[in-house]
Amino acid sequence: MAGIRRFSKMHGAGNDFVVLDLRDGQPPPTPAECARIADRHRGVGCDQLLTIEPASGADAVAAYRIWNADGSVAGQCGNGARCVAAWLVRAGAAPADGGFAIASPAGLHPVQRDGSGEFVIDMGAPRFAPEAIPLLGFAQAQDAYPLQVDGRVLTVGAVSMGNPHALLEVDDLAAADVAGIGAALQRHPAFPQSVNVGFAQVLAPTRIRLRVYERGAGETLACGSGACAAVAVLDRRGRVAAADGVAVALPGGVLRIRRDRDGHLWMAGPAVFVFEGEWA
Structure with missing residues (x-):
């Protein structure tokens, strides 16, 4: 420089x-x-x-x-x-x-x-169409996609927030293999531009915990687009109520995500x- x-x-x-x-x-x-x-x-x-x-x-x-x-x-x-x-x-x-x-x-x-x-x-607004993410091998948007990863099938959500995100819902966030699964999904051929990988534990319709393994950075203390992606995927499944606002607790702090009437996600933090x- x-x-x-x-x-x-x-x-x-x-x-x-x-x-x-x-x-x-x-x-x-x-x-x-x-x-x-x-x-x-x-x-x-x-x-x-x-x-x-x-x-x-x-x-x-x-x-x-x-x-x-x-x-x-x-x-x-x-x-x-x-x-x-x-x-x-x-x-x-x-x-x-x-x-x-x-x-x-x-x-x-x-x-x-x-x-x-x-x-x-x-x-x-989150974009769920596979071609918008991009996600290969699927013709239409789905709430969850089965992917063969290292000899096992993982069920992931996928969405674009201007960058590609995959989400796995877990029962115990502390025990999640964030680095191992995150790296495996990032090199998966279904994601030709790689992907940011989130691991979410739903605590209530307005509260979740989240860890994110980012492209080019590894696991970070927080990921704003990842928090939006997690809320978008879980809201689509009926697991959270984004219109009421969702508090997303990440290792580095809490972000607040709310869906407006136009389907846009607003993030505060x-x-x-x-x-x-x-x-x-």
Whole structure:
């Protein structure tokens, strides 16, 4: 990376980010540079890098892109969206009380502020069609898909929240083989673009516990799009009541997901500044 870059270290429920301001036209980091910055021993350390860039249209105050810790590109990041919103407010580029929109690779995301001061993001409507995920081998959307994985059949839900997600419902989240099954599903031929893998335990119609094994990052303390995906799949099955709002407890904190009348999922949760720094 040429020259010195200023960055903000942030997290949303423990899902941590390095935020780079590229609105002045600086080039984005290369995959190798992303991996160096994300290295927790020799770099800054993060799950993803977020680059804030000029919006292409008047509907958004800014755009952002997501780079995984291994340098691969992601299509969506819910915790990152809240952090981008908070960063823009602090920078004076967006109103403090919400009422603006930001643009991700997955589309436009209106931003609100709730009574507790947390940012609330419109994550859009979940897409269940197999071709939208993408998921190969199935012609129509189903509540659950049987997949042969390492000699056994796993029943998974699948949905796109701007990036692909698979969900397994488990009875005991602590005992789930998150890394083993997560890695196996990520390399499964049914998911040609790999997949983020969630493991959910339903506690009540408005409460679940969740762990997520992310593409390019492994298990993270929280995954905003994964929380939305879990609620979407479980709501479709009648296991939760998304219209009433669902509290999703992840290892790093709690996210709140609610489905509106248009079928969009709104996500609320923390967006925390950790420190400012320079990378040379």
